[in-house]
Amino acid sequence: MNVRDILVEGAGASEADVHAAQISALVARSRAAQQAFGSAGQQTLDTAAAAAAWAIMEPSRNRELAELAVRDTGLGNAGDKFRKNYRKTLGLLRDLHGKKTCGVIARDEARGIVEIARAVGVVAAITPSTNPAATPANKIINALKCGNAIVVAPSPKGHGACEALVGFIHAQFEKAGLDPALVQMLPAPVGKAATAALMREADLVVATGSQANVRMAYASGTPAFGVGAGNVASIVTSTANLREAAHKIAASKTFDYATSCSSENSAVIEYAVYDAMLRELAACGGVLLDARQKAQLQAAMWTDGKLSACCTAKSATQIARTAGLDEVATREPAFLMVEETGFGAGYPFSGEKLAPVLTVYRARDFDAAADAVHSLYAHMGAGHSVGLHTGEPHEAVTLGSTLPVARVIVNQAHCFATGGNFDNGLPFSLSMGCGTWGRNNFSDNLGFRHYLNITRVAYPIAEQVPALDALLGDYFRRFGQ
Known part of the structure; x- marks a missing residue:
């Protein structure tokens, strides 16, 4: 007899009670498995992470x-x-x-500090439909590397892919003698009640996906890392290599039909190179729509102010057909382009589109381009990141010092670079923190250290009391005491 049968046979439990009992039993299995796993040593943790990685990387799987x-x-x-x-x-x-993720991981003899890595326990991973295998795998590997058990709450549409992934991981675990209860997922159908119950039962929530799920994670009462909304813009300055910039923007805009939150939604181009840049984008397969075509596309992509699923993460050709733009569809565009001048709810193309549709803005100069991005992010996407194509790399520091962004991506294809790439130093991740600008509590790429507690042992050292003048002397000399 399963949990549901027991409850129904008992006091006529509500659906919420059934969910709570199911989740409690699932998390209890996770917790029991984690208690043994967390103290098994670095080699066992590394083996588990490697098993989960190979489960998704093997070509046929x-x-x-x-x-x-x-x-x-x-x-x-x-x-x-x-x-x-x-x-x-x-x-x-x-x-x-x-990387060491258990036991003593650092010693600072001068400060008398020893750091010990400790598992957080049971992780609840909330994952999106846009990456129903890659995002769960990333979170599972990080959690295992740090000695945790993990329970995935996939999006309803992504349940099948996540279930297959978990099955592949369990097969690898069997070969390695690992407990399959270390990696579990919510049974179908996955709904808000079950997801909320999992969040409450877990020790840590890592949430990627809709802002509704992120807000639910933060409100769960369990410590949580959630990500902000995407709406990436890239600035193209007059000193940029336009051909290279166009190829990188096009590659980023079209990859996986723009399912990534790091795919450019807008390009802000300086006046001096605006027409030339549009020609380069056209050479990469972009098709610029006229005012009538833009209006038709807008009507197809948004219904009552909300993105329509009929265009989300579809090919540009399919989107053009959906919008009734057969004359565009016959050209088999790689991506569509629309010109825009405004920002905010009245200008839907200024927001995130999750489709191979690029909004283009003119800007008088670099400062005006930065101002345009400020306006874009005041509407949507604050905290995420900004792209910059330029021959003056120091401009990136200006953007990083003034825009509400956690990352500035210089002369790179944005959706590949933001989440880490082999030609930059950012850590690989599919979950990008957006800081307080994006109402997040972190601004890093979500990585293994977010899945750890650190215990610090403090030994006594020789007392070192600074002189007051060494700390406040400059203030006293300038302003008196």
């Missing part, structure tokens, strides 16, 4: 997961998901390789 993700969600394309599953996991393995 990877292909199955990619195709299943597209079939079930209708989002993106299998070829790009295949590449994403592999590269994101390979990059994460690189970041984790050789």
